[in-house]
Amino acid sequence: MFVIMGANGQTGGAVARTLLEQGRPVRVVLRPGRDGQDWHSRGAQVAHADVQDATALSDAFAGARAVYVLNPPDYASDDMLASGHAVADAYRTALDAGGVRAVALSSIGAQHPEGTGNIVTTHILEQALRPLGASFVRAGNFMTNWLPSLPAMRTGALPTFFAPLDRPVPHVAVADIAATLVRELQRTDSRTIELAAPADYTPADVATAFCAALGRPVTAQVIERAQWEQTLSQFGMPQAAIGSWVEMWEGFNTGHIRFEGSPERGQVTIEDFAKAGLAQREAQQ
Template identity: 35%
Template sequence: MYVIFGANGRAGGETARALLERSEPVRVVVRHREQGERWKALGVEVALASLDNAAQVSDALTGATAAFLLEPPPVANDPFEQATAISTALSEAVRRSDLPRAVVLSAVGAQHASGTGVIATLHQLEASLAGTAPATAFLRSGYFIETWSEVAECAVADGILPSFLDLDQKIPMVSTTDVGQAAARLMTQQWTGTRIVELGGITDWSARDVAAAFAEVLNRPVKPMWVPPEQRSAMLAEEGLPEEVVTVLLGMYEGITNGRFTREDGTEHWRGSTSLTTAVEHIVTKLRTAV
């Protein structure tokens, strides 16, 4: 049995689907029963647990061959306090349940304890889960291409792609489709000890490359627009995020600009197969379907 946390999110959902494509038995773990209904319709087993509750997580891991673990996006007033509660509960639950193999979603740059904003919470998660299962893999993903869906409407409606990233700075980016495929591959492999796998796309891309992909998909010009730091706080605050969450998100972009979103020497470096244009086409299709 392969147990997936975060199945209703991007990476967790893609991991569950990748395992189902392999005809593997899957159990998704959700916080509320209604969140599991669409998975039940696919023949997937559903368990209930809150990520900060070690007993519930341990129960959800019962009988697992491998599990996909992750830390959800920060929503609390203190993102590091939230991360501590979740990483502590996960590590305790893995030990309690004698989980044989864990694949933990992390991010490129998680080798740094500071200077990376919200990514530093994943450094904390890695430290907490290291060695808790006989086989543990930290899947350090590049910047999700699907994150651009948050500003895709601007590209579609106005031909402008707002970016917190420096326009010409190429960084590891990857589609969550490839994250799911990589996670499923790791979950179904046999190994012992700890692995760090850093996952990027076919090549590294910049915000300007992303704008060019939108232009290709939309068949009209799309101009990337760099958003200066002094305007970013207000944009994020408009989404209703607590000030502390805004701070760590902005810290991530500052860390990327400062070159801390880089692969670590001595790790496994994997590449996905989804092109930037294909990933953007999926974003645009989903946006148009939702209208």
């Protein structure tokens, strides 16, 4: 039995669907009150647990060969780091009680205890679960992070916090993350994998890829540092979370947020992603 946290999210959903397609037994863990009928119809077991409830998580993890876990930032919390510690501690207690192996989604820069903004929650998770023999997949910048800018790209501009525009940044597609996580869930050892796309991409490269997908000019444009807080607020970011986002972008732009070693390379290019992401968004409209 493989137990999957965050099944209604990007990576968790992709991992659960892939395992089910392989004929593997899957139990998805949803938040209390969430409807699990869709997962039942796909052949998965459904459990419910709050991510800070160690007892409920222990019940959900019972009988698992391995568990997929993640510690996404709680942007609505006044203390995102305290929330991250609470989630990591609950995972650790539940996994330790059942002697269950975990594979966790982590991030580029997770080796650092500070100076990475939101990414610190993955450092917290690694520190909590490493003594239990967990494995970690440190992902580069999600390619899907560019999709909210599609309306702006349709008008010819790709606004970005990454600077300068010719600095390559490690990216990765959800499909490659999910494939790697599925592989690691079926292993029995403990290791850390740093994962990126076939190449690193500058904001200018991303603009060129979406230019080809959209069939119209797209130019990357740096959001000036003095405008970051206002821009994030306009994006609807909670005030308590803006500081952590600012710290994260500064970490990328100074080179503080980087991989420790040479990453494993996935299959999906930014050009592939731009075409597929655009087609998916258009199908949803």
